[in-house]
Amino acid sequence: MAVKHRLPGSFISYRRALRVELRKAIDSCPSALGSILRYHMGWQDEHGHSCIRESGKFIRSTLCLLCCQAVGGDTSQVMPAAAAVELIHNFSLIHDDIEDASYERHHRPTVWKLWGQSQAINAGDAMFSLAYLALLRLKEKGIADEKIVSSTEMLSLACLDLCEGQYLDVDYENRLDTTVEDYLDMAAKKTAALFALSTSMGAYLGSQDSKLVDSFHLFGKELGIAYQICDDILGIWGGEESVGKSVTDISQRKKTLPVVYGLRNSRGEARKKLEGLYSQKSIEGDEIAEVTKILDHLGAKDYAENLAERYYDKALAEVEATGLDRSGQAPLKETACFLLKRDF
Amino acid sequence: MAVKHRLPGSFISYRRALRVELRKAIDSCPSALGSILRYHMGWQDEHGHSCIRESGKFIRSTLCLLCCQAVGGDTSQVMPAAAAVELIHNFSLIHDDIEDASYERHHRPTVWKLWGQSQAINAGDAMFSLAYLALLRLKEKGIADEKIVSSTEMLSLACLDLCEGQYLDVDYENRLDTTVEDYLDMAAKKTAALFALSTSMGAYLGSQDSKLVDSFHLFGKELGIAYQICDDILGIWGGEESVGKSVTDISQRKKTLPVVYGLRNSRGEARKKLEGLYSQKSIEGDEIAEVTKILDHLGAKDYAENLAERYYDKALAEVEATGLDRSGQAPLKETACFLLKRDF
Numbered sequence: 001m002a003v004k005h006r007l008p009g010s011f012i013s014y015r016r017a018l019r020v021e022l023r024k025a026i027d028s029c030p031s032a033l034g035s036i037l038r039y040h041m042g043w044q045d046e047h048g049h050s051c052i053r054e055s056g057k058f059i060r061s062t063l064c065l066l067c068c069q070a071v072g073g074d075t076s077q078v079m080p081a082a083a084a085v086e087l088i089h090n091f092s093l094i095h096d097d098i099e100d101a102s103y104e105r106h107h108r109p110t111v112w113k114l115w116g117q118s119q120a121i122n123a124g125d126a127m128f129s130l131a132y133l134a135l136l137r138l139k140e141k142g143i144a145d146e147k148i149v150s151s152t153e154m155l156s157l158a159c160l161d162l163c164e165g166q167y168l169d170v171d172y173e174n175r176l177d178t179t180v181e182d183y184l185d186m187a188a189k190k191t192a193a194l195f196a197l198s199t200s201m202g203a204y205l206g207s208q209d210s211k212l213v214d215s216f217h218l219f220g221k222e223l224g225i226a227y228q229i230c231d232d233i234l235g236i237w238g239g240e241e242s243v244g245k246s247v248t249d250i251s252q253r254k255k256t257l258p259v260v261y262g263l264r265n266s267r268g269e270a271r272k273k274l275e276g277l278y279s280q281k282s283i284e285g286d287e288i289a290e291v292t293k294i295l296d297h298l299g300a301k302d303y304a305e306n307l308a309e310r311y312y313d314k315a316l317a318e319v320e321a322t323g324l325d326r327s328g329q330a331p332l333k334e335t336a337c338f339l340l341k342r343d344f
Numbered sequence: 345m346a347v348k349h350r351l352p353g354s355f356i357s358y359r360r361a362l363r364v365e366l367r368k369a370i371d372s373c374p375s376a377l378g379s380i381l382r383y384h385m386g387w388q389d390e391h392g393h394s395c396i397r398e399s400g401k402f403i404r405s406t407l408c409l410l411c412c413q414a415v416g417g418d419t420s421q422v423m424p425a426a427a428a429v430e431l432i433h434n435f436s437l438i439h440d441d442i443e444d445a446s447y448e449r450h451h452r453p454t455v456w457k458l459w460g461q462s463q464a465i466n467a468g469d470a471m472f473s474l475a476y477l478a479l480l481r482l483k484e485k486g487i488a489d490e491k492i493v494s495s496t497e498m499l500s501l502a503c504l505d506l507c508e509g510q511y512l513d514v515d516y517e518n519r520l521d522t523t524v525e526d527y528l529d530m531a532a533k534k535t536a537a538l539f540a541l542s543t544s545m546g547a548y549l550g551s552q553d554s555k556l557v558d559s560f561h562l563f564g565k566e567l568g569i570a571y572q573i574c575d576d577i578l579g580i581w582g583g584e585e586s587v588g589k590s591v592t593d594i595s596q597r598k599k600t601l602p603v604v605y606g607l608r609n610s611r612g613e614a615r616k617k618l619e620g621l622y623s624q625k626s627i628e629g630d631e632i633a634e635v636t637k638i639l640d641h642l643g644a645k646d647y648a649e650n651l652a653e654r655y656y657d658k659a660l661a662e663v664e665a666t667g668l669d670r671s672g673q674a675p676l677k678e679t680a681c682f683l684l685k686r687d688f
Contacts (some may be wrong), residue, residue: 121465125472129504149493152476167466
């Protein structure tokens, strides 16, 4: 895969163990439903034959393990928690693809496209259940029950935020009055909540220091918002190849940051045009280029890049706030940098 | 509500405390998404105004509390677990209504009908997360962490079964070769898994005796299968009023037990007719009466009633197997009887 050489070492070093843990979790799901989940993970083709089309980068689970390691924890012990956040992410992708009517993910047909909406709902729900079962394997690793209970609560609260974020994301599609504040609230829930869970749970399970955990939580949150903004930029200016989806954010009328900025900062004809397009049911063909042109003209890309940079700086400040020594901070900073310097 | 006077005393005595616990759980879900969940529970109308249209009977949560009480446990302590199973049931109803394209539940429009499929998916996912958060309130009630971890695992395994059961239910729609064994596997997962969770978790949290818990698990499982068969019978012969839904199982080509029996035991013209109808995309209007007539002629209702009775007897045998004294067994038997003697 072309993207692989850009991955920091930690992504590669954890990958194998993570895949083993994820396989263990998903293989406990019986029969045909398990096959759908393995297809989604890129381990099987749609006929159930083994293949390796895995294209997720395991970002959230790697963050979890990195933060565990940064506080001196044993990553092999925390592997079930890392698998759990990855499974939560994937449950939300399966449902998200239905909601967005996305035909493709990672250049393959989405689950609902192959098996229909009903079975995709069931597959996502099963993945959700498996995430908890994965997390509970912390017990086999010798993690204390008290920590497992707290981790389960952290996970559930993040999931609730995730659902709320998804709700807002869909709700905003039909609105023209979304503010940057609304957007940031949505991004904090839809994306950053799971990043923050990953970083804080990794640190929590790896150490005893609860003050540390707060900094790690904020690190994940700021990083997650920055990541979402970068995703928004890629969704408009990244081209199909780098996004791996056939339907762009614009055609779905997503209120991504550049669009929110554009709708609030355009004037006269441009505003009328933009509002007109975003009042349609969907935005198609040449209209997409029209939107992009207006956003370009308004400097929406620069605006979004600058805001992403600000959240990135905040994230790095939280790494400093952990009080870890430089060698402890380095992998976290390197990963943050990698996540935000994708393809643009 | 007309149905209320038939409820056993335990359903009424627990109802108030259960509603308080459920409200606490759902009110922790913020903003507009919480409103959708309160609508689904019957506590709000679609505009967010308070109302009381609650029509669920809290069967699963009541079973949980009854089993806790039967083993001498403190039901107020176990209330969070009872709320959790009720929330899991309701998450699955919200998703189930999308999958079945059901317009009505309890004589009100379904969530997806009012807010669309995407938000109904998100609402169900949020309800799922809230179930875990509800369960974790066992900690505030002084339940030991070890028991909370085990309960979380029991809940998650039941959810996985539930998803698998839902998968099979949808999968069978497009098949003509479903056997009674296939059907029972589906019913055990789709319905009985949550019944078994309710009864076993109630007993587990209320006592120390793990042998007891096994009998309670089997009691819930057998009862759940019997309940599902009765539901199947009501879905065909119960009429719209008692089912509270506008679309019947027949029009959705559900492989309910009477239909499975009919497809396997009909001969000649009747079989051809039945297979023809169940090969269509849906079964409408007069065709529904045709199916019912064939099933009547084959004695499919008697067959299903007899099988329900057998599972009911098995459930009662498991109550006996608990070794509780007669006064301890009585409420469980009374409830089992109530659940199976609905409206026919």
